[in-house]
Amino acid sequence: MAIVRFHGGCHQIGMSCIEIDTKKSRILLDCGMDPTNNAIPKVDENVDAVIVSHAHLDHCGAIPFYKFKKIYCTTPTADLMYITWKDTLNLSKSYKEEDIQRSLNNTETLNYKEEKQITEDITLKFYNAGHILGSASIYLDIDGKKILYTGDINETPTRTLLPADTDVDEIDVLIIESTYGSPLDIKPSRKALEKQLIDEIAETIENGGKVIIPVFAIGRAQEILLIINNYIRSGKLKDVPVYVDGSLIHATGIYMSYLDWLNPKLKNMVENRVNPFGELKKADNSVFNKEPCIIISTSGMVQGGPVLQYLSLLKSPKNKLILTGYQAEGTLGRELEEGAEEITPFKNKIPVRGKVVKIEFSAHGDYNSLVRYIKKIPTPKKAFVVHGERYQTLSFAMTIWKSLKIPTFAPVNGSILPL
Ligand SMILES: [Zn+2]
Ligand SMILES: [Zn+2]
Missing domain, CATH: 3.40.50.10890 (Rossmann fold)
Structure with a gap:
């Protein structure tokens, strides 16, 4: 049975990193840095691959610290990650230019909705997440079990981007962000x-x-x-x-x-x-x-x-x-x-x-937008809520469980759970 380890990004915004271990492979979903204190998740660099949802620091900032053999992301994300890593290098000198170059050399890019078998038992597909250029929700087929990790999403269109894709294939397990997960988080148009x-x-x-x-x-x-x-x-x-x-x-x-x-x-x-x-x-x-x-x-x-x-x-x-x-x-x-x-x-x-x-121009959907998103995608059998402050995470887990009747969990950093 596959398990999921939450290394970071639980009850916090920053340091997003989730590990999935199956019988035959081990992968990471994002490997970010905490922008408030530059903390990074502690992971094993010998995983089969890291899949990056988008080029923001809290999702890809920790990658150059490790010698990962394979990194997957969308084509624009690869170009934008370079900027994020360079900015981090200039501000904190926490890694070297050669670490950035190695990470880029080991990066393979995909288009939205392009399928790719990345390990013996995992197939990967990216959907548009509507958050920044190249941002993706990560869809995995693990030996028939379907996982959707939303990354950061925006379900409403903006001047720059189309809204997040909701025409997603069937989902067994949903891992969703909750930046504006409290019912009080209603934003102006x-x-x-x-x-x-x-x-x-x-x-x-x-x-x-x-x-x-x-x-x-x-x-x-x-x-x-x-x-x-x-x-x-x-x-x-x-x-x-x-x-x-x-x-x-x-x-x-x-x-x-x-x-x-x-x-x-x-x-x-x-x-x-x-x-x-x-x-x-x-x-x-x-x-x-x-x-x-x-x-x-x-x-x-x-x-x-x-x-x-x-x-x-x-x-x-x-x-x-x-x-x-x-x-x-x-x-x-x-x-x-x-x-x-x-x-x-x-x-x-x-x-x-x-x-x-x-004047806060957020690239995240507000509470109503998150709820609309869940109603539009195929109903998952189970959900995990991540990427939000404590109150937002817990409120949103409650919303999903109570009003949408989906068993929902709000893991903490370090949690190890069955998928
Ligand atoms: Zn982001
Ligand atoms: Zn984020």
Whole structure:
């Protein structure tokens, strides 16, 4: 009988890693890092393969620490993982360039819905997860037993991506994320969020100020660029320079090279000679002159990355900082979110006189979206809930069991259970 070992990502967001042991093989689903403390799961590097759902740090960040012989992911994920690993190398020096190269050399890529027998008794297939470019839900056929590991999912369409596939084959065991798993986690619509973002930007630009938008390089950056450029093109937002900085430039290049994997509307735009992401002007000293502008830069939690260089602009009450995602405890982003009057990104203190606002553009489905997702896919016989804070994980396990009548478990890190 196959068993499942939960190495990480239980009752937490970070360090996702699940091992499946069968009679004839051993594989890992994701091998991520905890972004808050750089912790990695303890695993045996002699497993037959690691299957990666997508290129975010909490799903692939720990791979270069190990000498895995085989890594499977989608084609865009392989390109994006390189950016994630390089960013990690630059920030923490925790592994070497040669570790990244070895990991890439051992990576084999698949398209969505392409089947591949990866060990004697396991066949693999990826479905679109709707979360970031190349993101996948992992479908396994283990000697006739069917497993779906959702990875991070979004069941609603965004400007960049089509919604997660729900036309999945039959499922015996579902392993599902629960980032917004509590019934209280109801998020505003995309449209409402966009309007809020544009109103905040317009207010500052009208007053002759500058807007700084810290973003995550993969996913968030591209969506923000799409929204801003769209409003500028349609004349609803004043045409001011939009500057970019950090690894989001490279990541956006990868988005542009995989148009077939994105929302088809983007491909149409390119065919009509519109660059959906705008011209990607690299930020330079001109961001400090008098003219109003928008600066989009990594890192998303204001924890290092080139965005730190622009924080001195917050000395002026005319300028504004817009946070676009979750800010973990202990990050400069969280300090700003909580109203810090003074920050120290480098040696000198900077008084914060500019306004700081947060508009959360999540790449995860909210509670209603998660429930809709489960109702749309074939009903599983059993479910495991992972990838959520404790309260979210437990609430969502309760939701699945009570209202959908599916036996559901919320394992902790270290749990070993029959599949
Ligand atoms: Zn993710
Ligand atoms: Zn994640």
